[in-house]
Amino acid sequence: MRWSICWSGITPAGQRDLMDRFMPQWRHYRDVLNQAPLSHETWNY
Secondary structure (H helix, E strand, C coil), X not given: CCCCCCHHHCCHHHHHHHXXXXXXXXXXXXXXXXXXXXXXXXXXX
């Protein structure tokens, strides 16, 4: 049987609990991604 999770029905604390259970290093991944510099691109049409 296949199941899916509907994020809209889960509280933020519940989301963190699921992330901690199924992807324990999610906080590290978030921090690494947030360290990346953001840049602005000007698009010429």
